[in-house]
Amino acid sequence: MSSRLTSAYVLPLSQEAVASYLEDGSIPVSALERAGLFAAALCLRSRQPEGALSTMLEQACALFAAQPDAVPAQLAGLRAGLPSTLQAWQQALASQERVLAPATLIEQHAATEAFDAVAFQQACDGTLTPHTVRFYTEAAYQETSETIASGEHAPIYIERDHDYTDDQARALRAIVANDDEHIDLDAYAGSGKTHLVLQLLAGATRHFTYLAPRPSQVQAFRERLGTQASVALLSQIAFANQVAADAHRRGVLSTDFAPAYQVSRLSFAEIVSRIGLQPIGRTPATSVLRIAFDGIASWCRSTSAQLEARHFLRAVPYAMLDASPFITAAEHVWRCMFNPTVQKGGLLSLTPDHIGKWLAQHDARIPARWGTLLIDEAHDLSPAWKQLLSGYEGAVISLGDPNQRLIGRAPRFATGMALEINQSVRQGRYVEQLVNDTLALDATGVYQQPFSGASAHATVAATYTRWDEVPTEGTQVYGSTWRLLEEAQRLSAAGAAFGIHPESLRQLGREVDRAADAYRELTTHGGSSRRWEDLLAEWDEQQLPQVSRLFMRGYNRTHFDALCERLEPHMQAALLLMLVEHSKNTEFAQVAMAPCCFRTGFARRYAHNPVRAAYTAMTRGSRQLWLPEGALEDLQQSIARYHDRKRP
Structure with a gap:
């Protein structure tokens, strides 16, 4: 995030005045708004x-006031x-970096004797303003009464x-002044968290360790940071490995692993x-393993000390009726995941969530x-990692946006x-208003104040009735893997140039394999397959x-790989497709959200809010x-389905 917005030019005309003008030809009352x-x-x-x-605004305002x-x-x-609609006016003006002004600002400047266009722009562009922040030096922590009395002490x-x-200024001052606190810093999307962190590190005298979820994010941050000797940069994967290795050296784990x-x-x-996993009833052992992995993943993202039936609700229909065999199987898999003999050959995958849960179970501590x-992106931390961080002896600044936590709720520091x-x-x-109306449908309840847009920034929300009305460049976001696959196949068949976000592409590949395997099972087992029916x-x-x-005609991994070969590199693609869950930590000039972003909650394995x-x-x-059109109405129905499916 750059330190200053590319500000649009603000016209002294309100949305209300344009709407009235378009509705019945009403002319604004003030000379300023007429100009x-x-x-x-x-x-x-x-x-x-x-x-x-x-120049024209100043002259027109004077003319209209005189006549x-x-x-x-x-x-x-x-x-x-x-154009005949307010939306069309806003879109056309925004394409030139021109925006309408808030009615309150117009009222203030309309009352002045002569309109000053420069002063008006400065008043409108108040999102980023100069602030002075005091950063304490090492001397502030090392001073004694003797050094103060001698008059030879360094600046503090x-x-x-x-x-x-x-x-940002308030948050930065609070962080600098409280150098031993555990702080939950909640910031709405696009509010400049990265800029804040860069400024904090640029003025820092204490030692910082910056953690981001993925190595790619760490690398991107490193490029923006430049050289900072007092800052260590780690992915959460690397951090989890090092904390676990320290716990192993200190002998606090129950196994020599x-x-x-x-x-x-x-x-x-x-x-x-x-690992000797057995079938459960008519569920084959491989399916039992998949269910166990799903249950363990859900458990690791919860505060529960033990595996419970509710952790299997996504993976097993009616799991609450008799989940005990699957719980037993998952407990066996969990023990194998941390068994040094079993894991000697890297048999079972381990994620930072798994490692965090294991460390929390053993009351491990993060060394100071x-x-x-x-x-960074701390809203996606598991409760186990938040528990471990709560016990950290040093300061912790947890930066995130709880509204971007797609599954569960973002954990908080106890104190x-x-x-x-x-x-x-x-x-x-x-x-x-669009953002706040959306959040009102299922707010996290964390924020005290609503989302606030930049006053002099041209961002326009447009609606469409048909998907072909959407521009064929920019970024398209999908809420359904299958809808994204269908659109990718259509674009490919039409010879269009486009790319797909790497994480979305990997998820597409997994779903293609799942569907192709299910159809193969159908054709080889006498026309019967529970997976295909689902x-x-x-x-x-x-x-x-x-x-x-598509799959009944034989679509499989080979066809999908052929699609992948025709894709443009996602960083250079003029048209980029991605799933909604992979849009985090990204920013684009133009975004089109497919209807499936709002019509969700149908699939049995559906999980995110x-x-x-x-x-x-x-x-x-x-x-x-x-x-x-009707996006929020569809979303209201989707959140109702989501809560219905969460109930036992």
Whole structure:
């Protein structure tokens, strides 16, 4: 996130005035807003340079104030040839980096004797303003009464001036002043968390360790940070490995095994054979293993001390009726995951969530040698890791957005400080109500204040009735793997150039394998396959019958690999496709959300919170956001389905 917005030029014309003008030809009352209407009409016909706009506004305002009776006739004829809706006006103006002004600011400046265009722009562009922040030096912690008396003591602080939002400045001052606290810093999407961290580290005198979920994020942050000797950068994978290795050296684990992140290369059949997992009723052992993995993953993301029936609700229909055999199987798999003999050959995969749960079970502690821990994307931490961090002797700054926690709720520090940043520096006022109305459908209850858009930033939300109305460039976000696959196949057949986000591509591949295997099972077992029937029901609920026909015609991994070969590199693609859950930590000028982003909750294995997923996707677009008509009505039904499926 850059330190300053690319500010749009703000016209002294309100949305309310445009709406009235389009509805019945009503002319604004004030000379200033009449000048704004005249300027907007000119901008809609051709691009006007900012200097010329300022001069014209000042002159027009003076003219309209001097001749108020002649104005209506002059302005009434402007409507011919102009867009007929407020949304179209906003879109056309935003394409030129021109935005309408808040009515409150217009009222303040309309009362002045002479309109000053420069002063008006400065008043509108108040998102980032200069702030002075005091950073304490090492001398502040080493001073004694003797050094003070001698007059030879070093400066105990330095002051740095920079542009921040008011929220950023308050948060930064609180962090600097509380160098031994555990802090939950909650910041809405696009509010400049990365910029805040960079500024904190630039002025730091204490030792920091920065943690991000993935190595790619660490590398991206390293490139922005430059050289900072007092900062260590680690992925959560590397951090989990090192904390586990320390716990193993200190002998606090129950086995002589230092767990570390690993990905198994073995098939489910091979794993089942090696660990002696047995079938449960008519469920084959390989399916039991899959169910065990799902249950363990759910358990590791919960606060529960033991595996319970509810952790298997996603994987086993009606698991609450008799989940005990699956719990027993999962407990066996869990023990094998941390068995040094079984894991000698990397038999079972281990994730940071698994490692965190194991460490928390053994009351392991994070050594204080890491200095102040800065945890990015902390809303996705498991409760076990939050528990471990709560016991850390040093300071911890947990940066995240609880509304982007797609499954469960973001854990909090039991004691410590809570801060929040509400002001966006990515999106403008036009999407403010949309974002807040979305969150109101299923709010986390963490934030004290609503999301606030930047006053002088051109972000427009547009609606479409048909998918072919959406621009064929930018980023398209999907809530359904199958809908994304269908669209990718259509684009490929049409010879279109496009890319797919790498994580979404990997998930697509797994789902293609699942469907191809299920259909193969159907054809080799006399026309019977429970997995295929489940998929048919899923596609039917999502109104995607063509996907079933795709696999019935023989679509498989070979066809999918051929699709992958035709894709453009995702970083260079003019059109990028991705799943909503993979849109985190991204930013694009233009984002189009497919209807399936809002119509979710059908599939049995569906897990994420649809409101938070939609919020995450809609806060990616900095210039333009496309949504289907009736998006929030669909989302309201989806969140109802989501809560119904969570109930036993």
